[in-house]
Amino acid sequence: MRERPLSKPVKDKKNHNWPAFLCNSFGMALILLVILLCLPLTVPRLLGYEIYGIVSGSMEPAIPVGSAVYAKQVYPREIAVGEVIVFYGGHDSATIITHRTVGNDQEDQELLTKGDANADNDMLPIAYHNVIGRVELSIPLIGYLLPFVSGTAGKIYLAGILGAGVLFQVLGGRLKERSDAEK
Numbered sequence: 001m002r003e004r005p006l007s008k009p010v011k012d013k014k015n016h017n018w019p020a021f022l023c024n025s026f027g028m029a030l031i032l033l034v035i036l037l038c039l040p041l042t043v044p045r046l047l048g049y050e051i052y053g054i055v056s057g058s059m060e061p062a063i064p065v066g067s068a069v070y071a072k073q074v075y076p077r078e079i080a081v082g083e084v085i086v087f088y089g090g091h092d093s094a095t096i097i098t099h100r101t102v103g104n105d106q107e108d109q110e111l112l113t114k115g116d117a118n119a120d121n122d123m124l125p126i127a128y129h130n131v132i133g134r135v136e137l138s139i140p141l142i143g144y145l146l147p148f149v150s151g152t153a154g155k156i157y158l159a160g161i162l163g164a165g166v167l168f169q170v171l172g173g174r175l176k177e178r179s180d181a182e183k
Contacts (some may be wrong), residue, residue: 006132009112014126017175017176017179018158018171019175020173020175020176020179021171021172022172023053023168023169023171023172023175024168024169024172024173024176025169025172026165026168027164027165027166027167027169027170027172028165028169029165029169030161030162030164030165030168031162031165031166031169033161033165034162034165035131036159037145037149037158038149038158040068040142040145041068041145041146041149041150042141044070046181047136048072048073049070049071049072050070050071050072050073050132050133051068051069051070051071051088051146052068052069052071052086052098052143052146053066053067053068053143053144053146053147054066054068054069054098054138054143055065055143055168056115058097058098058099058115058116058117058118059098059099059100059115059116059117060085060116060117061116061117062084062100062116062138063084063098063135063138064116064140065143066138066140066141066142066143066144067138067139067141067142067143068138068139068142068143068145068146068165069084069086069098069135069138070135070136070137070138070139071085071086071132071133071135071136072133072134073132073133074131074133074134076104076109076111076128076131077104077106077128079101079104079111079131079134079143080101080104081101081102081103081104082100082101083100083101083135084100084134084135084138085098085099085100085101085111085113085126085131085132085133085134085135086131086132086133086135087099087111087113087130087131087132087147088130088132089122089124089126089128089130093130096132097113098135099113099114099115099117099122100113100114100115101113102114102121105125106110108125109127109128110125110126110127110128111125111126111128111131112126113125113126114123138175144152
């Protein structure tokens with residue numbers, strides 16, 4: 001038969017340094033926020049995807065306004081009817097459009113496209129050389145981050161948030177060191 005101790009051992013209560021803990025936690029949260037904001041916008045680019053924000057409702061409901069689409073470069077001959085593509089269109093070649101392919105004329109090297117929410121096909125066919133790529137993925141709401149993160153002001157804000165996170169981490173470490181030294 002085992003003997004039971006008459007009293008429980010006294011646990012060494014740690015004196016929690018709440019200011020240090022809060023500074024470290026807040027600093028880590030800020031750093032993680034910056035990482036989480038940048039991951040969906042940077043990692044795909046490293047894998048060869050171009051990212052575009054959807055600003056009009058022509059592809060709803062399949063791709064809602066505010067979505068980010070991830071397009072991979074493909075040979076236009078390989079684009080099948082029904083696939084969503086990103087291309088230069090409009091009156092100026094700087095306009096980027098995301099629409100579904102409704103025809104691929106390989107002889108004339110043109111694609112016919114249509115927005116899902118539009119009643120008719122697009123007026124002008126898309127020349128192969130205007131095709132940017134095929135949409136491989138779309139993520140709702142991420143497109144709202146694109147202007148913020150990719151612009152100069154957004155980069156400055158993100159750098160400031162990251163810097164604040166690091167400063168809170170350093171402050172938390174100093175507060176902990178001071179508390180440990182006082183014991």
